[in-house]
Amino acid sequence: MTKGTRVVVKREIYEWAIKESQKDFEEIKAKFNKIEDWIVQNSHPTFRQLEKLANYLKVPFGYMFLDKPPKTNVIDAEFRRIGDKIPNMSKSLKDTIYDMSRKQNWISEYRKVNGWNKVIPDSFSDLDKSDYFEFAKKAKDFLDLDEYWYNDFKDNRIAYNFLRDKIENKGMLVMQSGIVGTNTHRKLDINEFRGFMLYDDLAPLIFINTNDSQAGKIFTLIHEYIHILLREDDVFFDADLDNKLEKEVNSITAEFLMPKSHIETLWDEDDKSLNQIEKISKVFNVSKLSLAIRLRELGLI
Helix, strand or coil: CCCCCECCCCHHHHHHHHHHHCCCHHHHHHHCCCHHHHHCCCCCCEHHHHHHHHHHHCCCHHHHHCCCCCCCCHHHHHCCCECCECCCCCHHHHHHHHHHHHHHHHHHHHHHHCCCCCCCCHHHHHCCCCCHHHHHHHHHHHCCCCCCHHHHCCCHHHHHHHHHHHHHHCCCEEEEECEECCEEEEECCCCCCCEEEECCCCCCEEEEECCCCHHHHHHHHHHHHHHHHHCCCECCCCCCCCCHHHHHHHHHHHHHHCCHHHHHHHCCCCCCCHHHHHHHHHHHCCCHHHHHHHHHHCCCC
8 A cells, every 4th residue: 555545434433533632623624624524535535644644633543444433431431430420531641541451451361371370469358448557567568668668768769669679579560651652742741640550460550650759659659559459440549539548548658658656756846847847758758748748647737
């Protein structure tokens, strides 16, 4: 097939691709002035024009040759709802989830063929997640972490890599990026999400948005790790969500990273300055904001 060959594309494929792109149709028409004719089959694009359209709409080029639109509502159908509403995810986030889901499925199948067992012990299902202290302790024990592990690190980047290695050594997958796939022009928005987790018995997967700060990445990594132990998909990480499960996971994460008894030992009641908050936040490899929230929850400020 030459680049000048005209290509017949089904109307429903055009309609699907336009909807999937989340772009305004007038904007699309401004770039492709014949698209209305293509949709109603009055004319057809060249191979090269179709390539450009698929690239502009950010849909896989091969999908344009399908007889029926692909089933891209897997996220809506399979992943956890928040408040019984499906969040309006950006195309970049959706594409990243699809990409990670494909990788996870491949690794899960590979591990199944090679006789892997469940990565997470069933014993975690018996734990009371409202007992934050016990759950956090068990979560650290599973990673073979010493109670004062954080004392070995004065650099958040090194602490993050250490925790990531610990999690991966237990069979969990930790993927990270700040862009969609290999497209450097599609930066992942930290205001939309910091990370997510896709659960699978053989290949639970955590994704970290690397556009976050090092301290932020640490909190997200442990937050998603706790979700794995609970065997709960977490596609829409948002620490501010008014959601019981998220609050419990955040509380466990806070106890994991900033143990209550350790804070009480370090905290000087006579000095509630920002300098002390900054100093202690560095001890635990967390942000000043995370520590301040923890201190407030513990009634120390």
